[in-house]
Amino acid sequence: MLRERLKQRRKELKLTQEELAAKLHxxxxxxxxxxxxxxxxxxxxxxxxxxxxxxxxxxxxxxSTYSPSTGDMSVKEEPAFYEAISDPELKRWYKELPKSDEEDLRKLRKMWDIIKNEEK
Known part of the structure; x- marks a missing residue:
């Protein structure tokens, strides 16, 4: 899977192997x-x-099947995850998450990191 997705994503961004290699040193x-x-x-x-x-x-x-080019997101464990969520508001929020813009997702990730670090 890695090899296909790596190549696909590199091509979607119109990067050559040389250009990607340079970014990674x-x-x-x-x-x-x-x-x-x-x-x-x-x-x-x-x-x-x-x-x-x-x-x-x-x-x-x-x-995950989330693809930045399509904006679609699906996690293989999703059905079990949905069953485990008992809060309808949390379910609604989770379903709306893929529609969020990149900046909002970055902010959310930062907030999550802060919460997880407070638990330690």
Missing amino acids: TTKATISNYESGYSNPPNKTLKELAKHLDTSTDYLLGV
Whole structure:
């Protein structure tokens, strides 16, 4: 899954392997190896790939079907998640989340990080 999504997203952004490699301070051969499935990026590199491809690691790994190009979001565990949510307002909020713009999602992520750090 990673190799297909990596290549697809790179092409959607009209980046060559060389251009993506330069952003990651690596070589075209390394990007080619990731896209061919010959090798997999370490976690740190995977995070950088997601950042430079303006997507998530979940999307690249196939956990999520969220695609920045379409704005569609679906998580494989979604049916179980919906069943686990008992609060109708939370369900409504979750369903509306994919329609949010990037800036709002970044703000939400920052708030979530603050909440999680307060628990420690």
